[in-house]
Amino acid sequence: MTRQPLLAIAIALMLTACADTPSNESDTATNLVIETNTMVETSTELDDTTGVDDDEDAETTVIVDESDDEDFADVVAEVDAQGDDYGTVPGVYDPFEGFNRAMWNLNYNYLDPYIARPVSLAYVDYVPSPLRTGIMNFISNLEEPASMVNSIIMLEGEQAVTHFNRFWINSTFGLAGLIDIATLADIRKPSNRAFGDAMGYYGVGNGPYFMVPMYGPLTLREGAGDVVDGLYFPLNLLTFWQSLGKWALEGMEDRAALVNQEGILKDSPDPYIFTRDAYLQNKAFRATGGVSDDTEPQGEEFLDDFMDEIDEY
Numbered sequence: 212m213t214r215q216p217l218l219a220i221a222i223a224l225m226l227t228a229c230a231d232t233p234s235n236e237s238d239t240a241t242n243l244v245i246e247t248n249t250m251v252e253t254s255t256e257l258d259d260t261t262g263v264d265d266d267e268d269a270e271t272t273v274i275v276d277e278s279d280d281e282d283f284a285d286v287v288a289e290v291d292a293q294g295d296d297y298g299t300v301p302g303v304y305d306p307f308e309g310f311n312r313a314m315w316n317l318n319y320n321y322l323d324p325y326i327a328r329p330v331s332l333a334y335v336d337y338v339p340s341p342l343r344t345g346i347m348n349f350i351s352n353l354e355e356p357a358s359m360v361n362s363i364i365m366l367e368g369e370q371a372v373t374h375f376n377r378f379w380i381n382s383t384f385g386l387a388g389l390i391d392i393a394t395l396a397d398i399r400k401p402s403n404r405a406f407g408d409a410m411g412y413y414g415v416g417n418g419p420y421f422m423v424p425m426y427g428p429l430t431l432r433e434g435a436g437d438v439v440d441g442l443y444f445p446l447n448l449l450t451f452w453q454s455l456g457k458w459a460l461e462g463m464e465d466r467a468a469l470v471n472q473e474g475i476l477k478d479s480p481d482p483y484i485f486t487r488d489a490y491l492q493n494k495a496f497r498a499t500g501g502v503s504d505d506t507e508p509q510g511e512e513f514l515d516d517f518m519d520e521i522d523e524y
Contacts, residue, residue: 303491304419311422315483322425323466331466345389347464350457352381352388354403357443361404365412365500370401402501407436411498420487428490 305311335343355378362371377393377400385392394400410432411417418431441447441454449457479485 303487304417305487306419307421311420311487312483314422314424315486317424318422318427319482327425327462327466328470331463332470334463335467343464346460348381348385348391349388350461351391351400352378352385353445353449353457354440355381357406357440357446358401358404360443361406361409361440362401364406364409365404367404367500370404373398373401374404402497405433405436405497406439407433407494408497408500410436411494412500417491417494420491422483428486430491430494433494 355374359371359374359378362368362374377398380393380396380398381388381391384390391400407430415432417433421429421431421434423429441449446454476482476485
C-alpha cells in the first residue's frame, strides 16, 4: 500500500481542522513545559480502592527519559499553580468536550484503575530492570532518525547532529540500540522531536482536542504528525503488531512514571481541564523548540523604577 496518499489525507484533514482553531493558539508556546508521550499519561487516575499503597509506589523504579520527566514535572507545577483559574489557557479548541469528558470518565474511572495502572506497575515491578532498560534503549534508538529529520525542519542543527550520531553509534556498537553506548560516551540524548512539533513550529494550530479511550489526550496536529513520523526509517519497517507492541511498552513505562503525580490530579478542581491544559501547554512548549518566553510583563520596568524612587525617601 502506498503511504503517500495516507500522508496527504492526514495533513489535509489536519490543515482543514486547524483553520477553525482560534488564531491565538500559537501564543500558547510561552512559559510551558512537559514531554509526553503521550499514552494514558495524564488522562487517567486511580481512586483509593486499587490496593497499591504509597510505599510500594515509592519503591517502583521507572525508566523514563530524564529531560522528558523534568518537563512533565515542570508543566504539572505550571498548571497546578493556576489554582482555581482553570480553562484560561489560550488557544484551547475543544469542540467535542461532551464526548471527550465521557471518554475521560471511561479512562479515569474504569480503564486506568482496572487495566492500565495495575498492568503497568506489574510490568515495572516484575520485569528485571536491565531487560526493561534494554527494551527502552532499543525503542528510543528507533526514533532517533525521525527526531533528526524533525530537528532539521525546526532549524535545530546541533540537535539533529546529536540524534544522528546517537543512532549510528548505538546501532553499530550498542547491539542495534539495546545498549546506550552514546550516553556512555557523553553524547546525551536531546528531547525527541515529532513532526507535530515541527508543524507547530511553523504556526500550524493544534486543531481539535480529543480524549481517546486507553490512549489519552490527542490533537489532530499530533495525530497527523504521528502518521508522518511512522514513515521515517526505521519506523516504517515495523508491522502493525510491532508498532502496537512498541506503543504498549512505552505506555506502561509512561503510566508507571505518573504514579507520583496522581495526588495532584486527584486534588485538582477539574481533572479533565487540568489534563487538557497540561497536555496543550506541553505541545505548545515543544513547538517552540523548548524555548519559553521570559520577558517581563508590560509596565514592569516602570514599576521597578517607581519602587526605586520610593526606596530613596
